[in-house]
Amino acid sequence: MDAHTPGYYYPPKLRIGQQDLKCRQGCGFYGNTQFDGLCSKCFRERNDKQRKKLKACEDEAAQSSGASAAIGTVERKSPQHLLSLGRSKSKKETEEARNAHTMPKKKFTVPAVLQKTLKSKLPAVAQQQPARVPSATENQFVLQLRQLRIPDEAKRKLKSEIQHLDYEICKYINSHSNLNIDELSELVQNAYTRFADIVHNDARFEIATNEDRDSAIDFFEKVVMTQNHNLLFSPYFTTDEECDVQVQKRIRQLSWITAKHLDCSIDEVNAEARDLVYNAISELVGIDSYYSPQEKLLCTVRCCRHIFELLKRATGGPASADDFLPALIFVVLKANPVRLHSNINFVNRFTNASRVMSGEGGYYFTNLCSAITFIETLNAESLSLGAEEFATLMSGEQAYSTPWESALLACESLHLISENMKCMEQLQKRNSTISTGIQDFERELIEFQREVTEKVDAAIAKAPLNLLPIKTPVHLISQARAHLTLEVATGHYQTNLLQSSLSTAGKAKALSTPDDSLLHPSHTLALKDTSINSMGRLSPLQQTAQQDQLFASPIFNYTPFDAVSLLEDSSENGDMPLLSTEFQGGLTNINYDFDLSDQSGENSAADESKLNLDEFDPLAQPNLVEANNLELGTTRGSLIDSEVPVSNVLLPSPLKPEVTNYRGFSNFNIPSISCNTGDSSSLSQDTNEAKAGVDSLK
């Protein structure tokens, strides 16, 4: 069986694409089916060419012998012409056959519309034209015949058989006054049988393979049926047409039937399923547009395959007949194909009987037949409905009441909406999962951060940064003390010195003015030690601070107390309330009483630290570490604000990437001894005390 050949016939589609309307030559203009799918311009061009050819061939044609007659006979008149010209056919046919040999191609291309003009202009050609209606189909058949892989002899036999059957069909229809379609069917079936016999037993077909024999038989059937389609399809002497109308009406009456009534697993609301149903429907409707029974059967097969695809998706496995028949009935009901009975009968009567009895096509066709029978005979019982309900539904008095589904079926846009809603639902679901995922992730992140912090803290607690105090040689201390006692009455510095020396022995140096440091080389030595020490342990930043500190020492001598530093101080004092009162007081005291001069420099903290010399003292308070951290800050404001040791910013500690959350040492009371860099708290304490001392002095 040949599938439809490209170019030969376009199967009908529910939707016609732009491309289908264009000229076949591809010139971009719209084509016209009357012009063989060409646009007017291309058509005329082609026609001109053919006319010239015709002229050239004319003489040859006249001279061509009858020996070649057999070849041309495959080209046949179209059926409608056969009907009218049937009686004179045999005579014309020989004539045709003669011409067909020489110009089989030219003839079919000359369109009917131009025949009249041809007649007047080219009388010789026109003489042959009326009997011959151009048809692409005929040409196609000739081509196919050539392609058949059977011996030439066999081809000739095939042609003559086709011709013979054609003739017999026409003879029967035209000669009998009392036409009977069954007789005609029998005639055709007998011809098939005879031909099959010939193909299998005739010597001319001997070398052909089985497949080739089959294709010869198929070809025979196809050609005869296509050529005689108009005669045999829904003939006027049958009741096919009435049946068509009846069944169509019936189906229209049954429009309320849904998949549920038939217990079939088609989900009418599902878009994918609906597409497949539409595919099946368009194939089913397309049956009517094919001429030969084989093609009609093929179309049925395609339709059913769509249904099986549909069922496979719905049920998840290969579908059985129990699922298939209801689905097919549903599709037939929804398709309501035209001329259903005519098509069925045509196939039943005129196709090779074995075709409908066996094979996939036969099976599906049989199912289609039974579906139609079911539709015609169905009653309330077969739909499991009450008799009354069925009657009212059939009469249309009551619309079937599944508002949701019927609305969906009625309105494509509602379909779309429902689909979109489904889509939206899915998206929403996905969205919510994403957002919960994000939240989880966030939580995890925080948890992770916390864990890391904890671990780092633990690690640090386990192995704290122990900055050991600088040990000052004992003799220096004693020297300093001696020196201080000498100068004890020289002003408030001495008072401070006195205070600190009272608390700690080492503080004596802390109170030493720049002058002192300059004056006492031993002291400067100590300072230097400090700086070197710190440089060894702390970051470069710290080092610079320390260096500043070093350089700062002479500045104490020269930098006067100026307005700028005062202003700065006052602004910094604004931050003071954030600090504990102890600090506050201490700091204010520093600013005013003690070392305002320091503030003039950029690194006031560093400068400040320089003054705090109690870290040199091995006996310094242990909790000075905190203050030490504070001191390391770059700006005083931030230090005061956060109250968090910023040392971690400056410390190049790889363990602690996060800064803000870090509580650092302040969380733990680490019993470490103060480091060399000095600290403001102790300073403030000291200054506090110093102030108190001053006050008391005053």
Place this chain on the structure above:
Amino acid sequence: MSTRRTGSGPTLNFKAVLLGEGCVGKTSLVLRYMEDKFNTQHLSTLQASFVTKKVSLPDERRAQLNIWDTAGQERFHALGPIYYRGSDGALLVYDITDQDSFQKVKSWVRELKQMRGSEISLIIVGNKTDLEEQRAVSYETALRYAQTVGAQYVETSAKENEGVSELFELLTQLMLEHHGNKLQHDASSLRLQSGSSGIGISEDIDTDADNAGAAAEQRSCCGI
């Protein structure tokens, strides 16, 4: 089937319909049969309602077995005759745990006899022998009935794959015999071949062979 190519074509074409109420396991039987001989991928094709299987006969010929599944629902019962047309064999499947399905088989047998007479080989299949403890139709009852209508009786289990391939072999053999009988007037060698093929294929249990004998008698009676 008059138009079937038989004389020269080496391929015989048999059509068998599969009848039975819903849920008796018609489809499972077919699937099991196809699956065991073919690979599973072949089975996973679109559908299980129409299957063809090429069978090599002992005499070097090949037969194509077309098995047509039918819808078993009660509402489609009336459509049966459309399917029987031109069929060479029928498998009437019932569920041995379900008395109703057996009664349905009886009505089908009546219809088939009416329509096809002795043209058709009948095999009554009691499926689901794996549910022996729930059996509702005894083996004897079914066998007796089968004999009275000139049919074969086979019990199978599609689930356990018991007797499935035997069932289809028997079917092929029966249809082949029928075919041979039909062509006996041709005085061809076909009859002999069918006879020999019958022996060649038959690997069935003794009861089946006996049944075949009984069925043959029955058929000849019906054929008159």
